[in-house]
Amino acid sequence: MKVLVPVKRVIDYNVKVRVKADGSGVDLANVKMSMNPFDEIAVEAAIRLKEAGQVDEIVVVSVGVAKAQETLRTALAMGADRAILVEATDDVHTDIEPLAVAKVLKALVEEEQPGLVICGKQAIDNDMNATGQMLSALLGWSQATFASELAIEGESATVTREVDGGLQTIKVKMPAVVTVDLRLNEPRYASLPNIMKAKKKPLDTKTPSDLGVDVTPRLSVVTTTEPAARAAGVKVGSVDELVLKLKDEAGVI
Template identity: 85%
Template sequence: MKVLVPVKRVIDYNVKVRVKADGSGVDLANVKMSMNPFDEIAVEEAIRLREKGVATEVVAVSIGVKQSQETLRTALAMGADRAILINAADDVHNDIEPLAVAKLLAAVVAEEEPGLVLCGKQAIDNDMNATGQMLAALLGWAQGTFASKLEIDGETAKVTREVDGGLQTIEVKMPAIVTVDLRLNEPRYASLPNIMKAKKKPLDEKTPADYGVDVSPRLEIVSTTEPAARKAGVKVGSVDELIAKLKDEAGVL
């Protein structure tokens, strides 16, 4: 079984995000970029499936700017077998919208014919949490989202999902789309020998035109602002005062 893993290049999660002075977007000048943490977990899970003999090949795919090659090389260094880069933007500030990404991934799936698509539940830059679900809808495949555990048994995948009330376990028929959550695994570090080997692994470059997909944006960013500073906490003298503040000021009661 072939496993396809979409990965995205995002601002490193350790970096403090800065908004441009004119409010037109996020400042990406001289900012460290890395693989989306949820996608890193998806890559790790795909490699583990191959190590168990469940999967035969792991293919990483990224959609965006040419610099996403670095992200794909990271996936290859972790253990992915080959990669596909779809050059869909020239400017690093242009984020490809989830529907366009899902359409491109659907075209890649039709070409590669994987038995499983593993992707992060969301990207930490836009937090849309939509691509996996849109891809499942376009393909007509079963989906398991927010996976904290994944077991493959023949033509069935058992997915333990993290939901508001706890954990939910579902079974889906393969082929399927599974979006992963943080507690699924702990991604490995790429060793130096594997980083060197990754440079020789196949990395194909494509364009949206190769798949007949229009990636023109449907949304317009009007302005970008930093979140308001949190107000300092206050001490209350009694339970009655606390209840009054929760009711009258916070409006939560």
């Protein structure tokens, strides 16, 4: 079975994000970029399935700028077999919208014919949490979201999902789209030998027009602002004073 894993190039999660002075977006100048953490978990999940003998080939895909090759090489160094880059824009500040990404992935799925698509539940830059669900709808495939456990059993996949009330275990028919959550696994670090080997692994480049997909944005950013600074805390001398402040000042009780 072949597995397709979409990955996205985002600002590294350790970096403090800065907003441009004119409020037109996030400042990306000299900012460290890396693979979306949820996508790293998806790559790791695919690799573990391959190590268990349930997967024959792992194909990683990224939709964005040419520099996303670095992100794909990271996935190849982790253990993916080959990569596909869909160059959808030349501007690093242009974020390809989830519906456009889902349409690109649908076209690639029809070309590659994988039995499973594993993707991160969301990207940490826009927090859309929509691409996996849209891809499932476009393909007419089963979907299992927010996976914290994943097991392949013949023609079906058993997935434990993280929901508001706790955990929910479902079984879906293959082929399927699975979006993964933080507690599914801990991604491995790529070793130096594997990083060197990744440079020789196949990386194909396509454009949206090659796939017959229009990625013209449907949304426009009106303004971007930083979150309000957190107010300083206060010390209280007793439980009674705490209750009084919660009631009269905070208005929470």
